[in-house]
Amino acid sequence: MVSQKTIDLVKATAPILKERGEEITRKMYQLMFESRPEYRLWFETTFMTHVDGGSQPNKLAGSIYAYAIHIDKLDELKKTVEKIANRHVDSQVIAEQYPVIGDFLLLAMKEVLQEQATPEIMAAWEEAYTALADIFIQREKELYQDDDVKLVASLKSQRFFNH
Numbered sequence: 001m002v003s004q005k006t007i008d009l010v011k012a013t014a015p016i017l018k019e020r021g022e023e024i025t026r027k028m029y030q031l032m033f034e035s036r037p038e039y040r041l042w043f044e045t046t047f048m049t050h051v052d053g054g055s056q057p058n059k060l061a062g063s064i065y066a067y068a069i070h071i072d073k074l075d076e077l078k079k080t081v082e083k084i085a086n087r088h089v090d091s092q093v094i095a096e097q098y099p100v101i102g103d104f105l106l107l108a109m110k111e112v113l114q115e116q117a118t119p120e121i122m123a124a125w126e127e128a129y130t131a132l133a134d135i136f137i138q139r140e141k142e143l144y145q146d147d148d149v150k151l152v153a154s155l156k157s158q159r160f161f162n163h
């Protein structure tokens, strides 16, 4: 759980994110692909298909905004988290990629919001992003383990039928 100060600051930035969130996420993908071009490979149905990423910048901005307004009532986000986590597992996203996305997201926030992105707000968002990333990492770990269990079961049954 994040600190009360972070909750207050993150909630206070929600209106700015509603207005400028997509500008921030567009900037984030631009900075990320400049520095890590290989990351495009994960975005099969978005950036690999559409130059501007199709609906992806808008979806990411929407999920960050939803997080900002629900940061103290995360239960309400369970269904959304589940959907995104499954999408990530389908795309083979790994835990190590979260800090990379996080760094570029914070950098983009700073570039777009300029003086509005005070050091206090940036520190709050760093803590908040890490907490959200941990939620996804944990759930995706479970989903990957479920896949492993299914794979092992399927291999065992194949062996059973082959003998």
Ligand code: HEM
Pocket (backbone or CB within 6 Å): 039, 042, 043, 044, 045, 046, 047, 056, 059, 060, 063, 064, 083, 084, 087, 088, 091, 093, 094, 097, 098, 099, 101, 129, 132, 133, 136
């Ligand atoms: C807290 C961090 C993150 C949030 C809030 C987030 C949010 C989202 C959302 C809302 C979608 C769209 C889901 C849908 O279409 O239903 C999505 C898809 C996706 N995300 Fe994330 N994401 C995060 C971190 C990451 C990381 C670390 C990666 C690693 C590269 C990643 C890669 C992807 C990919 C590959 C897709 C599918 C895009 C495609 O099909 O082209 N995301 N994410």
